[in-house]
């Protein structure tokens with residue numbers, strides 16, 4: 445089973461992005477997670493194209509870009525040009541998810557779909573066999589450093605069943621409140637990709653923490 449750690453740049457020291465990228469390059473992290481927030485869909489604003497371009501310049505790993513913005517369809521080409529390798533949009537932010545999935549695919553970028561914890565997992569059913577990745581938010585999108593919502597385990601199980609039933613091949617990613625305290629349980633439940641922001645960047649030895657998360 446695929447097991448990937450995707451550290452979230454949101455918790456890095458923005459004064460030293462180069463060092464953060466070098467740490468990622470030297471680590472067992474397979475992806476770098478990049479959180480784009482617009483202050484409209486979520487009550488927070490993070491960063492946009494220039495930071496993604498900078499990360500692309502210094503980071504050798506695929507950029508796993510999580511769009512927390514309204515009208516993501518308007519900016520797909522720009523995100524691809526900036527260096528996104530995976531583009532995940534929120535189901536809540538679009539009128540026609542299938543169109544957005546096709547648009548992202550047409551740019552030659554891997555596509556993910558995600559939902560906040562208050563959205564029924566069942567809304568994802570028509571899309572699981574059309575995307576590369578389903579991201580289940582395990583906190584409400586908007587901030588790093590929040591507490592993992594325990595109900596998420598039931599949602600992961602439901603998603604796994606759905607993927608099996610539809611004979612789909614997408615990977616399952618979770619994001620929010622993930623750390624050494626729950627990584628092994630999440631992998632055991634069938635999660636493939638763990639996003640971890642504060643759990644990685646707020647430790648004295650992030651490379652070691654990434655290793656420990658992976659081997660949990």
Ligand code: DX5
Pocket residue numbers: 452454455477479510583584585586587588589590619620621622639640641642643
């Ligand atoms: C939250 C973001 C997360 C965030 C996770 O809206 O999508 O990627 O960086 O941060 P931690 O791992 O600290 O909960």
Ligand code: ZN
Pocket residue numbers: 452477478479510619639
């Ligand atoms: Zn994220």
